[in-house]
Structure formats: C-alpha cells, structure tokens
Amino acid sequence: MAGIIKSLGLGIAVLAGIIVLFIPFAGNPFWTGLVAQVLIFGLLALSVDLLMRHTGLFPMCNGAFFAVAAYTVATLEVTHGWSSPMAALAGIAAAGITGAIFGVSVRAGGVYFILVTLALGQIVWGVSVQWTWLTGGDNGITNVPYPSIGGAEIESLDGMYYFVAIAVVLATVLYRQIIRSPFGLSLNGIRDSESRMTALGFNVTLRKYAAFVISSLFAGVAGVLYAYTNQFVSPATASLLISVEAALMPILGGAGTVLGAFIGAVVIIGIRNVISAFVYGWPIVMGLVFIVVVLFAPKGILGVYYRLSRQPDPANRKSIRPELAE
Amino acid sequence: MTPVILQLLNGLSFAALLFLLSSGFTLTFGLARVVNMAHGAYYLFGGYIGLSVIGLTDSFLLGVLAGGIAVALLNAVLDRYLIQRTVGQPLMQVLLTIGIVYVIAEIALIVWGGNPIRVPVPNWARGPVELPGGIFYPRYRFLLIVLGLLVAAALWAFYRLTPIGAVVRAGVDDREMVSAIGIDIGLLFALVFALAAFLAGASGVLGGAFLTLYPHAEWDTLILALVVVIVGGLGSLEGAMVGSVIVGLIDAFGRWLWPEAAAFMMFGPMAVLLLIRPQGLFGRAH
Numbered sequence: 001m002a003g004i005i006k007s008l009g010l011g012i013a014v015l016a017g018i019i020v021l022f023i024p025f026a027g028n029p030f031w032t033g034l035v036a037q038v039l040i041f042g043l044l045a046l047s048v049d050l051l052m053r054h055t056g057l058f059p060m061c062n063g064a065f066f067a068v069a070a071y072t073v074a075t076l077e078v079t080h081g082w083s084s085p086m087a088a089l090a091g092i093a094a095a096g097i098t099g100a101i102f103g104v105s106v107r108a109g110g111v112y113f114i115l116v117t118l119a120l121g122q123i124v125w126g127v128s129v130q131w132t133w134l135t136g137g138d139n140g141i142t143n144v145p146y147p148s149i150g151g152a153e154i155e156s157l158d159g160m161y162y163f164v165a166i167a168v169v170l171a172t173v174l175y176r177q178i179i180r181s182p183f184g185l186s187l188n189g190i191r192d193s194e195s196r197m198t199a200l201g202f203n204v205t206l207r208k209y210a211a212f213v214i215s216s217l218f219a220g221v222a223g224v225l226y227a228y229t230n231q232f233v234s235p236a237t238a239s240l241l242i243s244v245e246a247a248l249m250p251i252l253g254g255a256g257t258v259l260g261a262f263i264g265a266v267v268i269i270g271i272r273n274v275i276s277a278f279v280y281g282w283p284i285v286m287g288l289v290f291i292v293v294v295l296f297a298p299k300g301i302l303g304v305y306y307r308l309s310r311q312p313d314p315a316n317r318k319s320i321r322p323e324l325a326e
Numbered sequence: 327m328t329p330v331i332l333q334l335l336n337g338l339s340f341a342a343l344l345f346l347l348s349s350g351f352t353l354t355f356g357l358a359r360v361v362n363m364a365h366g367a368y369y370l371f372g373g374y375i376g377l378s379v380i381g382l383t384d385s386f387l388l389g390v391l392a393g394g395i396a397v398a399l400l401n402a403v404l405d406r407y408l409i410q411r412t413v414g415q416p417l418m419q420v421l422l423t424i425g426i427v428y429v430i431a432e433i434a435l436i437v438w439g440g441n442p443i444r445v446p447v448p449n450w451a452r453g454p455v456e457l458p459g460g461i462f463y464p465r466y467r468f469l470l471i472v473l474g475l476l477v478a479a480a481l482w483a484f485y486r487l488t489p490i491g492a493v494v495r496a497g498v499d500d501r502e503m504v505s506a507i508g509i510d511i512g513l514l515f516a517l518v519f520a521l522a523a524f525l526a527g528a529s530g531v532l533g534g535a536f537l538t539l540y541p542h543a544e545w546d547t548l549i550l551a552l553v554v555v556i557v558g559g560l561g562s563l564e565g566a567m568v569g570s571v572i573v574g575l576i577d578a579f580g581r582w583l584w585p586e587a588a589a590f591m592m593f594g595p596m597a598v599l600l601l602i603r604p605q606g607l608f609g610r611a612h
C-alpha cells in the first residue's frame with residue numbers, strides 16, 4: 001500500500017511537472033491561464049509561509065500587498081505609460097512600502113497579530129473602492145498590456161505564461177536562499193522561542209519586521225505577475241478573501257517545503273475557477289475545505305501523503321508550533 | 327451646531343450597534359480564548375432569521391429574539407462539534423471559523439438572495455423624535471442608542487457586580503483555578519457563549535433595519551468588530567464600550583468631513599494604538 005501511494009505521488013509530481021512545462025501546447029487558453037494563476041497564487045502562498053511556517057506569525061494581509069502591487073502596475077502602465085520593467089519594480093516597491101507601514105503589526109503578538117493584519121488589509125480594499133480617481137473604483141483598471149522588456153514584447157498568453165513560470169521559479173529559488181540563510185534560520189529560532197533568541201542577543205522585533213517586509217515584497221511580485229496575466233485589476237483583487245485563502249494554502253498543501261504552498265494553490269484556485277463552474281453554491285465547498293483541513297488534515301495534503309506512504313514528513317522535523325506565545 | 331450634534335448621534339447609534347456586536351466577541355475571547363471569525367456571519371444570519379420571523383409574525387421584538395436565539399443555538403452546535411476541537415491553536419481556530427463563514431454566508435445567499443434587504447422598522451419606532459434644542463432625529467436610531475446604553479449597563483453590572491460575573495472574571499484571569507475550586511467552568515462557558523451569540527444574532531436584526539442585510543456583510547461586520555476589540559483591547563468589556571464609541575464617532579465624523587476616506591478612516595486609531603499600546607486601550611498582553 002505504502003509503495004503504491006509513493007509511486008502514485010511520484011506519478012502526480014511528474015505529471016504536474018509536464019503540465020507546468022507544456023500546458024500552452026494544449027492550446028486551451030482557459031487551462032493555460034489557470035496554471036499561470038496557480039503559479040502566481042502559489043508564490044503568494046509562499047510569501048505567507050515565510051511568516052507562518054518560518055517565523056511563527058500568521059498574517060492575514062498578504063492579499064493587500066498583492067493588490068497594491070497589482071494596482072500600481074496597472075495604473076502606471078495604463079494611465080501613465082511607464083515602461084514595463086519600471087512599472088513592475090514600482091509595483092514591488094509599493095507592496096514593500098505598504099509592508100513597511102503595516103509592519104507595525106509585528107508589535108502585536110499572537111492572536112492580536114492575526115486580527116490586526118486582517119483589519120489592516122481592509123484599508124487597501126477601502127482605497128480600491130473609494131479612491132475612484134486612482135483605482136477606477138468598482139470598474140477597476142482594464143486593458144493592462146502584456147509586459148515588454150527592452151523592446152521585446154510579449155504578445156500572447158503563451159508568452160505571458162512562460163514569463164510567469166520563469167519569474168515564479170526564480171522567486172522560489174530566491175525564497176529558498178532566504179530561508180536557508182543565517183537570517184532565515186534566525187527566524188526559525190524566533191518561531192521556536194522568542195525569549196531564547198532575545199537572550200542570545202538577537203533583535204527579535206526587528207527581525208520579525210524584516211521578515212514581514214520581505215514577505216510583502218514576495219506578495220508584491222505575485223501581484224505584479226497577476227496584473228500582467230489577468231490584464232485587469234478590480235476591488236476583487238483586494239478582497240480579504242484572497243488574504244484568507246492565501247493563508248490556508250500553505251497549510252492545505254502541507255509540510256515544510258515550498259511544494260506545499262503550490263499544492264495548496266492548486267486546490268484553492270481549482271475550487272474558485274473549476275469547481276465553481278459545476279457546483280452551485282461552491283463557496284460551501286471552499287468552507288468545507290477550510291473545516292476539513294483544520295480538523296482532519298492539519299499537516300495538509302503532503303502530510304497525509306507522507307503518512308500513507310510511510311515516509312518521514314519534513315514538517316515533523318521543523319513543525320510549526322501550534323501554541324502561540326500568550 | 328446642529329450638524330455636529332446630528333453626526334454625534336449618528337456616531338453614537340452606530341457605536342451602540344458596534345457594542346452589541348463586539349461585546350460578545352471580546353467576552354468569548356476573554357473567557358475561553360476563542361477567536362470566532364464567524365461573528366460577522368452570525369450577525370448576518372441572525373438578521374435574516376429575524377427578517378423572516380418579522381415577515382411571519384409582524385413583530386419586530388419577536389424578530390430580534392428569534393435572530394438572537396437562532397444564532398445562540400447555531401453557535402452551541404458549532405462550538406461543541408467544531409470550534410472546541412481547535413482550542414489552544416489560534417491560527418487553526420481562525421481558519422476553521424473562516425470556513426464556517428463561507429458556509430453560513432453561502433446558505434444565506436441561497437435562501438435570502440443577493441439583493442440588500444432592509445429589516446422593516448416597526449411603527450412605534452418610525453418617524454423622528456424631537457430632542458431638546460429643537461433637533462429632530464430618527465426615532466429608531468435614537469432608540470438604538472438607548473438600547474445600547476441599557477445593554478452596556480446591564481452587561482457591566484452583570485460582569486462587575488454579580489457573583490456569576492465575578493466567576494466569569496475569575497475565569498478570564500485563571501481558568502484552571504476556577505475549575506479547581508469546584509465551579510463548573512463548562513456551564514459558565516456555555517452561558518457566556520450563548521449570550522455572545524445571542525447578541526450577535528440580535529444585532530443583525532437591529533443593524534439590518536438601518537444598514538440593510540446584504541451578501542459580504544458577514545465580512546464587513548467582522549472587520550468592524552475586529553477594529554473595535556483591537557482598539558479597546560481583546561477580552562475587555564470596558565474596552566468594547568470605549569472602542570465602539572471611538573470607532574462609531576470616527577466613522578460618523580469621517581463620513582461627514584472626509585467622505586473619500588470613509589471606508590478606512592477608522593483604521594487610523596488602530597494603527598496609532600498599535601504603535602503606542604499594542605494590546606489596546608484596556609487589553610493586557612496575551
């Protein structure tokens with residue numbers, strides 16, 4: 001049984017790899033766009049995971065950074081005619097600045113942090129709806145062009161897809177470098193025991209703040225890619241549902257690897273874009289996924305896979321500590 | 327001067343609703359460390375139940391009671407079978423109760439539809455009321471202020487002056503100790519949870535009469551309650567009172583003086599407070 005599950009897992013991994021590499025050749029824009037979305041939201045989930053699994057903070061506002069970056073790119077490209085590299089950099093920077101401001105929330109510990117970040121994220125939504133002159137209000141900003149880099153213009157969804165795939169892979173590699181750096185390891189130390197790290201002479205609050213800002217930058221990269229791929233941003237981009245679903249993704253995927261974030265993204269994006277076409281009342285499905293994961297699979301899909309295939313679960317090596325310092 | 331007083335009254339009537347909504351949230355957290363994100367969904371669900379009951383019985387008071395009781399029962403079931411299984415794991419509790427929000431909100435959408443509906447105000451609460459100084463103000467919203475004050479006073483007296491309130495406060499401070507001296511803490515929790523859920527459901531009917539009930543209100547309302555308890559301090563009844571008044575007034579005067587910022591003005595004091603007093607005005611470090 002364990003052997004079968006293991007082979008099945010490997011088979012799915014290979015299949016997923018083939019899909020990511022060759023989906024544009026299937027010639028169906030719906031599926032190409034969907035896989036691009038999975039990659040983008042997987043990156044967003046990864047930005048959550050930096051705080052969640054590696055720092056022990058549970059942010060509920062990464063959708064806001066995502067939206068700030070998406071809106072910045074859209075408005076600079078469409079209204080102000082900036083070149084794509086400059087607009088993209090400005091988008092990421094805008095997300096980082098928002099992160100630097102919202103970063104005051106790291107002063108609030110435990111449950112407070114969750115609630116404060118959820119509320120802060122709503123500010124961005126408020127701006128997206130109310131500041132019509134800047135954001136287009138409920139109409140949003142339409143006709144965001146595909147990016148062009150130094151004269152080379154992306155002209156099709158397929159080209160855009162590979163641009164997204166390469167960007168997400170590069171961002172993921174960078175992410176792994178960060179979590180394995182001495183800085184990343186010190187975050188794990190903070191997660192496991194703040195008082196010990198303080199005693200060792202680390203400036204715990206400053207490091208948490210830095211992690212928060214880095215997380216917002218990664219969410220910003222995802223937001224930039226989203227604006228270009230989707231070619232349209234609206235208040236739905238700033239909805240708090242994006243933040244809460246991004247927070248579920250790494251847990252739903254499970255385990256202490258970057259893979260979990262992307263697996264979580266597959267399920268959530270799948271429910272939003274595929275299941276919703278077939279099931280009336282699909283948000284109930286989404287809600288049940290939240291409930292089932294929390295009650296029956298807190299280590300996520302990978303956790304279940306490792307258990308069934310009797311492999312050591314990387315999450316057990318460095319599991320997130322469920323209890324928060326109170 | 328009159329516009330200022332009108333905005334003051336607008337702010338206070340909104341504050342009354344915010345208090346009814348957030349007092350339960352904060353007490354549940356204070357006593358049981360339960361963070362229930364479904365509080366906004368309770369508000370919406372209670373409001374819709376009340377709306378239907380008012381449609382059947384033509385009685386506003388029955389509607390308010392029915393909304394409150396329905397939500398108290400719903401919460402008893404959800405708490406027993408779902409929420410209690412995540413005690414001590416705040417993130418899991420937050421995600422679980424968010425899942426509950428999705429389910430409740432979608433059921434509400436299927437049953438009551440997607441158009442905003444206003445809960446009908448009864449005849450005895452319609453029309454204006456004349457206040458000293460010749461100021462006319464909607465009677466319903468004026469009554470809401472009175473009700474908010476009454477409930478706040480009653481809750482405060484219950485919490486600070488009665489023996490049961492003393493046990494609840496003791497439970498907030500040290501739960502194990504309270505059980506160790508032979509008090510049935512489970513019963514106490516059940517009582518406070520029922521009260522909290524009742525208030526959320528009843529406030530849905532009361533709020534639905536001037537804010538209307540609409541899809542996504544489950545989130546809007548939750549965020550309002552969160553801001554109130556973050557400003558006031560999570561777990562503190564006094565904090566919920568003060569926080570409600572602050573948020574209510576900022577909302578009213580913000581809409582009047584700087585309408586472009588109305589949707590996010592109330593987050594200002596929250597951010598300032600985080601810098602100077604992260605645990606909120608009346609909160610303790612948890």
